[in-house]
Amino acid sequence: MFVTTYLRRELRHRKRQAVFTALGLAVAIGTVISVASASSGAAKAQSTVLKSLYGVGTDISVTVPWSKETGAPGHMVQPGDTAQQLDFLDSPAMGLLDASSVPSIAGARGVSAAVGALILQDTKFDMPAAQPKPGQPEPQMTPPKQVTVDGVDPARTRPGPLAAATVSAGRGFGAADTTADVALVSTNYANANSLHLGGTVTVAKHAFTIVGLVDVPQNADPRDVYLPLARAQAVGELSGKVNTVYVTATSAADVDTAAKAIKALQPRAAVTTADSLAKAVTGSLADTAKLADNLGRWLSVAVLAAAFAMASLLTITSVSRRVREFGTLKALGWPTRRVTGQIMAEAAATGAIGAALGVGLGFAGAAVITRVAPALNASVASSPGSKPVQGMIISGDQGQAPTTQGFDAPDSVHTIVVHLTAAVTLGAVVLAVALALAGGLIAGGFGSWRAARMRPAEALARVE
Amino acid sequence: MYELTTVTKDYVRDDRRVLALQGVSLTVDDGDWLAVQGPTGQGKSTLLQLLGALSRPTSGTVKLDGQDLSQLPDASLTRLRAESIGFVFQFFNLLPTLTAQENVEAALVPLKVSAKERRRRAAQTLESVGLADRAAHLPSELSGGQQQRVAIARALVKEPRVLLADEPTGNLDHDTAGEIIALLEARWREQALTVVLVTHDNAIAQRAGRVAVMRKGRLTVTPPTMRQGVAES
Ligand SMILES: Nc1ncnc2c1ncn2[C@@H]1O[C@H](COP(=O)(O)OP(=O)(O)OP(=O)(O)O)[C@@H](O)[C@H]1O
Ligand SMILES: [Mg+2]
Numbered sequence: 001m002f003v004t005t006y007l008r009r010e011l012r013h014r015k016r017q018a019v020f021t022a023l024g025l026a027v028a029i030g031t032v033i034s035v036a037s038a039s040s041g042a043a044k045a046q047s048t049v050l051k052s053l054y055g056v057g058t059d060i061s062v063t064v065p066w067s068k069e070t071g072a073p074g075h076m077v078q079p080g081d082t083a084q085q086l087d088f089l090d091s092p093a094m095g096l097l098d099a100s101s102v103p104s105i106a107g108a109r110g111v112s113a114a115v116g117a118l119i120l121q122d123t124k125f126d127m128p129a130a131q132p133k134p135g136q137p138e139p140q141m142t143p144p145k146q147v148t149v150d151g152v153d154p155a156r157t158r159p160g161p162l163a164a165a166t167v168s169a170g171r172g173f174g175a176a177d178t179t180a181d182v183a184l185v186s187t188n189y190a191n192a193n194s195l196h197l198g199g200t201v202t203v204a205k206h207a208f209t210i211v212g213l214v215d216v217p218q219n220a221d222p223r224d225v226y227l228p229l230a231r232a233q234a235v236g237e238l239s240g241k242v243n244t245v246y247v248t249a250t251s252a253a254d255v256d257t258a259a260k261a262i263k264a265l266q267p268r269a270a271v272t273t274a275d276s277l278a279k280a281v282t283g284s285l286a287d288t289a290k291l292a293d294n295l296g297r298w299l300s301v302a303v304l305a306a307a308f309a310m311a312s313l314l315t316i317t318s319v320s321r322r323v324r325e326f327g328t329l330k331a332l333g334w335p336t337r338r339v340t341g342q343i344m345a346e347a348a349a350t351g352a353i354g355a356a357l358g359v360g361l362g363f364a365g366a367a368v369i370t371r372v373a374p375a376l377n378a379s380v381a382s383s384p385g386s387k388p389v390q391g392m393i394i395s396g397d398q399g400q401a402p403t404t405q406g407f408d409a410p411d412s413v414h415t416i417v418v419h420l421t422a423a424v425t426l427g428a429v430v431l432a433v434a435l436a437l438a439g440g441l442i443a444g445g446f447g448s449w450r451a452a453r454m455r456p457a458e459a460l461a462r463v464e
Numbered sequence: 465m466y467e468l469t470t471v472t473k474d475y476v477r478d479d480r481r482v483l484a485l486q487g488v489s490l491t492v493d494d495g496d497w498l499a500v501q502g503p504t505g506q507g508k509s510t511l512l513q514l515l516g517a518l519s520r521p522t523s524g525t526v527k528l529d530g531q532d533l534s535q536l537p538d539a540s541l542t543r544l545r546a547e548s549i550g551f552v553f554q555f556f557n558l559l560p561t562l563t564a565q566e567n568v569e570a571a572l573v574p575l576k577v578s579a580k581e582r583r584r585r586a587a588q589t590l591e592s593v594g595l596a597d598r599a600a601h602l603p604s605e606l607s608g609g610q611q612q613r614v615a616i617a618r619a620l621v622k623e624p625r626v627l628l629a630d631e632p633t634g635n636l637d638h639d640t641a642g643e644i645i646a647l648l649e650a651r652w653r654e655q656a657l658t659v660v661l662v663t664h665d666n667a668i669a670q671r672a673g674r675v676a677v678m679r680k681g682r683l684t685v686t687p688p689t690m691r692q693g694v695a696e697s
Pocket of ligand 2: 508509510630
């Protein structure tokens with residue numbers, strides 16, 4: 001084909017023009033790909049955060065905000081004549097739901113599975129005597145030791161916090177554990193507290209045999225101890241209650257339908273979806289995601305516009321310099337369409353070179369972003385809608401009226417650290433290549449317009 | 465072949481009107497060799513562009529074989545140029561990035577000629593102008609005379625009916641100019657070619673069958689004479 005011969009010759013002999021135009025487009029394309037991959041990396045990191053909070057397979061979580069009506073009765077403790085060793089389970093941050101609401105949620109429209117759990121806090125606390133014995137030093141208040149305890153259905157761990165857990169020693173839960181005094185302990189907690197497989201862990205003064213050590217995926221919101229739901233309800237004196245329901249929707253498209261149906265069933269509940277949670281995520285990850293979305297988009301548009309303008313200008317200049325050449329072609333009887341076709345082919349080829357270079361730059365840019373991106377943290381309330389101050393410690397001094405002191409439930413806000421991985425997606429590459437070609441064609445369009453306007457006689461009259 | 469009747473051509477630029485041709489009437493018969501002379505800026509190139517269907521007259525008619533070119537649509541003029549008209553220019557106007565061979569091929573691109581045939585004809589025509597061994601060279605690698613030979617090959621490869629040459633030797637030394645004219649004359653004799661040639665060179669003009677002088681947009685044709693120049697050479 002003569003067009004391709006001519007094209008090759010032009011690109012080879014007008015290398016500088018082609019290289020400048022292609023490089024301009026390549027920089028723009030590289031920026032677009034880098035920004036898009038940073039943006040999708042941030043989105044992926046966010047979804048990792050959300051997944052790790054609620055476990056794989058959870059589309060919706062249902063909790064009830066704490067209030068006097070929905071909360072557990074609480075434990076009133078007062079200093080007595082002697083020192084007391086307290087150990088009780090509580091649902092301090094979250095309101096309670098009847099366990100019977102779980103099957104009704106499971107039957108809601110758009111819901112494929114619903115599993116109830118009871119997230120509790122075990123508080124171990126040495127309460128000194130009200131009146132210290134004469135001669136003994138004034139007792140010091142020691143802060144309570146708190147352990148997070150999750151009562152889960154041993155027969156069904158998916159969806160739920162254990163869905164993505166791996167058993168590092170022993171075994172996981174099974175249906176036979178429903179009423180057994182057995183516990184799974186997170187490996188970290190076991191290591192920190194010298195607990196061993198086959199040993200026991202004490203929760204609310206009850207001993208549970210440790211049958212497994214589990215790891216939940218990195219960044220997740222691990223509990224220290226997992227108990228069979230029925231046992232957790234019993235020792236927590238919360239029979240027939242749950243405080244979190246993990247829900248899987250029938251499909252990703254049904255999440256909103258399911259959330260609405262659940263809200264209708266449980267008007268007081270906080271129904272949290274990945275979408276609504278994403279909005280509640282704060283911290284550097286959220287900022288990065290916003291940055292990638294907003295600034296990145298504008299940066300991409302600006303760089304693209306600059307590259308397109310540069311490519312167009314260079315092409316127009318080149319066409320103007322080649323006026324005599326195109327005039328000659330017209331004198332040879334080349335139709336205008338053939339001449340402009342030649343210009344378009346050259347511009348498209350330049351665009352394609354720009355696209356190829358740009359994709360390379362984009363991969364490099366994404367790699368650099370991944371390399372230099374600092375660890376990002378995402379903060380999210382574990383039970384949206386709950387009031388922030390949860391626990392109560394009641395203490396008294398030498399016969400004085402007991403004072404109350406609030407403290408934050410330790411897990412009411414999760415901060416999860418993730419690393420941003422800017423991965424180049426096929427979509428981004430396709431988009432970028434399309435943009436580079438579009439840039440080339442726009443430039444070629446300007447050049448063609450310039451060439452089509454030339455009168456051949458004038459073009460020939462021009463002496464270089 | 466050509467019949468021009470009171471042709472005028474105005475150029476308007478920056479609100480200034482240049483009357484480049486002011487009523488030119490001219491007949492060119494098939495097989496004629498017409499030389500056009502005249503001082504600079506008098507309308508010679510303008511006349512050639514009208515003959516070559518590169519522009520349209522402001523008034524009057526330019527008939528080629530009875531067809532009024534001023535009435536034909538652009539597409540027909542383009543096809544006419546592609547099939548029937550060969551141009552040779554003072555500055556050769558070769559496409560700088562293409563080889564000699566490809567420059568010649570470019571003239572066949574708008575015609576329905578297969579790539580193979582195109583290559584064969586271009587090579588053959590290059591050979592006929594004595595440049596077979598320079599086919600792969602770029603214009604910048606050729607001398608002025610060689611470049612003009614390539615341009616002539618490009619003009620002739622389509623076997624046009626008319627060759628329009630605008631000062632084809634204007635950029636060449638005397639000897640090379642003579643060679644180029646001799647080459648044109650040979651082709652003119654061999655093919656049933658009509659030639660209109662603009663030149664400042666009296667010697668070259670005298671070799672023509674007819675000489676026309678362009679002055680201030682008007683053409684004076686000297687009566688046909690014996691082509692002594694050719695006879696002598
Ligand atoms: N495209 C154009 N626009 C405006 N004026 C033009 C254009 N082309 C030619 N002219 C003018 O028309 C007149 C005739 O020009 P033309 O090129 O035909 O002269 P010429 O006889 O070929 O001159 P030369 O011997 O220098 O080539 C000149 O005054 C020239 O300036
Ligand atoms: Mg001229």
